[in-house]
Amino acid sequence: MEEIGVVFLITGIILIAAALRRPEPFGFPSIFFVGVLEMIDLVSPLFGALVVFAVVILLLAMPFLDKSEEKHPRKRLIFFAIILALMAFWAAFTVMGFL
Amino acid sequence: MDKESTGALSKALLPLGKMFTKSRDWIIARSGLERFMEETEGKTVPKHALNPAYCLGGVTLVAFLILALTGFFLANYYEPSEGGAQRSIQIISTELPFGFYAKSIHSWAANVMVIAVLLHVLRVFITGSYKNPRELTWMGGVILLVFTFLFVLTGYVLPMDERSEFAITSMSGAFGWLRGIPHVGGVFNWASDTVGEALTGSYWMHVTVLPIAIILFLLVHFYLIRKHGISGPL
Numbered sequence A: 001m002e003e004i005g006v007v008f009l010i011t012g013i014i015l016i017a018a019a020l021r022r023p024e025p026f027g028f029p030s031i032f033f034v035g036v037l038e039m040i041d042l043v044s045p046l047f048g049a050l051v052v053f054a055v056v057i058l059l060l061a062m063p064f065l066d067k068s069e070e071k072h073p074r075k076r077l078i079f080f081a082i083i084l085a086l087m088a089f090w091a092a093f094t095v096m097g098f099l
Numbered sequence B: 001m002d003k004e005s006t007g008a009l010s011k012a013l014l015p016l017g018k019m020f021t022k023s024r025d026w027i028i029a030r031s032g033l034e035r036f037m038e039e040t041e042g043k044t045v046p047k048h049a050l051n052p053a054y055c056l057g058g059v060t061l062v063a064f065l066i067l068a069l070t071g072f073f074l075a076n077y078y079e080p081s082e083g084g085a086q087r088s089i090q091i092i093s094t095e096l097p098f099g100f101y102a103k104s105i106h107s108w109a110a111n112v113m114v115i116a117v118l119l120h121v122l123r124v125f126i127t128g129s130y131k132n133p134r135e136l137t138w139m140g141g142v143i144l145l146v147f148t149f150l151f152v153l154t155g156y157v158l159p160m161d162e163r164s165e166f167a168i169t170s171m172s173g174a175f176g177w178l179r180g181i182p183h184v185g186g187v188f189n190w191a192s193d194t195v196g197e198a199l200t201g202s203y204w205m206h207v208t209v210l211p212i213a214i215i216l217f218l219l220v221h222f223y224l225i226r227k228h229g230i231s232g233p234l
């Protein structure tokens, strides 16, 4: 229980300390959207939307794709590769967005 | 804390504790809550789940509660009109007591929530916690993730400053076509390319539709977590 309390306390302190200094954390556009905006810019708006939908559907389907009883990451390497590839794809577009 | 000071503290708090126990028993006796109390009795968090990575869902929830509280406060002073939005936000940030703090805590908590929920998903993925029998917990979670991002997107429109214009242009470009869907297209008015319509749609989503929807899905999420218990160690 202590650990949980500590995590909550830290969240609270960070939030309040942060809020006192700056009204907006990361400027605009928020770092979470830079990647998607770059896809929209670079390819097309429809492409951005389709990628978002595809990722949502892939996530929804995850339990039905990764069906083995194995839980350890080392025994689910394919699915790890998929998620890592997704993250790399996103990171790449985010970096391009800043260039 | 050493034993003696714990003793002194608990002695000082004793009347408060008694009052609490009494009111709790009063409520339990009249509400049929006993069954829920029995169900949780003796249940403890297993050792492997005391890891901070397992607290990320909780951090997400705390961030959400902070957002709900500050958002409730801000909604009292915000004016959802093209002309009024900027003015009302100016008043909130400069004249309203604690307005500036409410507003900046709201945007900081939003960022904490997004980061926490993404890390939570990563934790659940790494520990393979979406597997049988937790598929529905995960799928409901994915919907929660969509709601979280929709909150952020529609939240950007509300200030009606240059950032909002940019948000409206990109959203309508990517999702505007959804408005053409017969009968339910109106739900996507936040993706309109007309500023007024996008503002009304975003406001309606941000303060009414999404809060109700996310709370419903959170209740299901927590019910399912309770039902299955936390997933086992790797």
Ligand code: HEM
Pocket (backbone or CB within 6 Å): A059, B053, B054, B055, B056, B057, B058, B060, B061, B064, B117, B120, B121, B123, B124, B127, B129, B130, B134, B137, B138, B139, B140, B141, B142, B143, B144, B145, B148, B218, B221, B225, B229, B230, B231, B232
């Ligand atoms: C608004 C966002 C969310 C909140 C407040 C939330 C909250 C929580 C909490 C408090 C837990 C208990 C264990 C823990 O904290 O790790 C949990 C477990 C879980 N969450 Fe979430 N969650 C959210 C979003 C998501 C998302 C986006 C997903 C998946 C895509 C997800 C999937 C799961 C699963 C599968 C479990 C069970 C984990 C296990 O038994 O080990 N949740 N959630």
